[in-house]
Amino acid sequence: xxxxxxxxxxxxxxxxxxxxxxxxxxxxxAYTRLCYTKPMTKRILLKLSGEQLQGEFASGFDPQRAxxxxxxxxxxxxxxxxxxxxxxxxxxxxxxxxxGHGIQPVSAHNIGMLSTLMNAIALADVFNxxxxxxxxxxxxxxxxxxxxxxxxxxxxxxxxxxxVIVACGTGRPFLTTDTAALNLALEMQCxxxxxxxxxxxVYDKDPAKFxxxxxxxxxxxxxxxxxxxxTVMDKAAIGLAMDExxxxxxxxxxxxxxxxxxxxxxxxxxxxS
Numbered sequence: 193x194x195x196x197x198x199x200x201x202x203x204x205x206x207x208x209x210x211x212x213x214x215x216x217x218x219x220x221x222a223y224t225r226l227c228y229t230k231p232m233t234k235r236i237l238l239k240l241s242g243e244q245l246q247g248e249f250a251s252g253f254d255p256q257r258a259x260x261x262x263x264x265x266x267x268x269x270x271x272x273x274x275x276x277x278x279x280x281x282x283x284x285x286x287x288x289x290x291x292g293h294g295i296q297p298v299s300a301h302n303i304g305m306l307s308t309l310m311n312a313i314a315l316a317d318v319f320n321x322x323x324x325x326x327x328x329x330x331x332x333x334x335x336x337x338x339x340x341x342x343x344x345x346x347x348x349x350x351x352x353x354x355x356v357i358v359a360c361g362t363g364r365p366f367l368t369t370d371t372a373a374l375n376l377a378l379e380m381q382c383x384x385x386x387x388x389x390x391x392x393x394v395y396d397k398d399p400a401k402f403x404x405x406x407x408x409x410x411x412x413x414x415x416x417x418x419x420x421x422x423t424v425m426d427k428a429a430i431g432l433a434m435d436e437x438x439x440x441x442x443x444x445x446x447x448x449x450x451x452x453x454x455x456x457x458x459x460x461x462x463x464x465s
Contacts, residue, residue, distance in 0.1 A: 235274040235350070236455055237377035238265075239370065239387040242283035244445050245311055251283055253311060258318040261445070265355060266324055268455035274350045276380050277357045278373035279315060281307025287365070301365030305332060308369060312359035313338060319355060326355040331363035331372075343379055350380075370426035374433055385438055386454045387425055388445035393462035397421045410463045430464065440464040 240261070247254025265275055287304030291297050309330055316328035316338075327349045329341035338359070339345065346356045361372035370387070377385050391399055392407070394416070399405040413434035416422050424442050433440050443450045443461025453460045 234272075234383045234455060234457070235276065235381060236268070237373055237380065237382040237385045238275055238277045238451065239373040239385060240277055240279050240315075240445075241369075241389070242280040242307060242311055244388060244390075245279070245315065246283035249283075253283060253314045255314070255318050258315050259322050261315075262319045262322040262324045264445075264448070264451045265319075267449075267452040269324070269353070269355070271452070271456060273455040275355045276346065276350070276376065276382060277315075277355065278361075278369055278376050279308050279311045279357055279359060280369040281305070281309075281311055283307070284310060298365050305360040305363070305365075308361060309334060309337065309359040312357045316357050319357075324355060325353060326357060328357045328359060330359045332360040346380060368426045368429070370429035371432065374429045374436075374438065377438055378432075378436055382438070384441060384454070385433065386441045386443065386451065388443060388450070389424060390444065390446075391424075392444040392447065394422060394424050394442050394464065408462050409459065410465070413464060416464055425464075433464065437465075 244261075245253055245257060247257030269275060281304055284307035285303055286307075287297075287301035289300075290303065291300045295303075309332075312328040312330065316326045319326035328338045329346060329349075330338050331341045333340045341358055346358070349356050358376055361367055361369045362375055367375075373385060373387070376382075394408045394411055395405040396408070396419070397405045398421070399407075411422075413430055416425070416430050417427055417434070425440065430440070432438075441454050441461055441463055443454060450460050
């Protein structure tokens with residue numbers, strides 16, 4: 193015989209179903225089924241490229257752009273989202289661009305990781321100054337600058353309502369920060385990966401070069417992997433997302449409210465799943 197239930201509906205938002213045991217004098221087997229229409233708290237992996245952090249500068253770090261990003265994250269945090277950021281370093285140097293001329297590949301990729309470290313330190317300072325509680329962690333031990341990343345340390349910060357920024361990718365060479373972002377999303381048990389870009393989603397070809405490019409609202413992992421014209425995210429990262437069934441959202445960083453809308457489960461940019 194099925195357990196007796198009592199349904200309570202909350203009228204605003206998307207429906208999520210939870211079953212909880214009722215403290216009832218008449219029956220210890222009574223349950224309440226709560227049908228929330230507001231999304232449950234989501235843990236989001238936000239991938240920020242170094243290029244986005246340079247803002248209007250030719251290179252380097254733009255504090256005004258960083259402050260603007262902080263203001264975009266605040267509403268998502270206020271709505272109950274948990275934010276983990278994987279930061280890139282292309283605004284300073286990309287490892288694969290300096291290989292050769294006497295620089296060994298491993299050294300070049302290590303230099304690229306140090307670029308992400310500079311971004312994480314600066315970004316955390318700006319976020320905290322903007323009243324967005326943030327801690328920066330590094331997968332490479334540089335304790336003189338910021339704390340070393342561990343799962344438990346990152347989780348502790350998240351549980352205290354802080355944004356966590358992770359630098360240095362996986363801590364190993366030859367892997368992009370896109371792939372590191374998916375790896376981190378798995379480790380931190382994130383519900384979704386949101387990669388912000390300069391365009392408002394995934395197109396069948398480069399919209400900057402082809403005015404007739406068609407935007408996808410949704411596209412499968414397989415189609416992204418097999419289409420050589422779609423380069424919005426590293427193919428290894430997409431392959432990992434497909435294997436582990438993690439949805440990826442590609443959206444425009446500079447569209448006001450995009451991060452908050454993605455956190456609330458609204459349709460924004462392109463969903464890869």
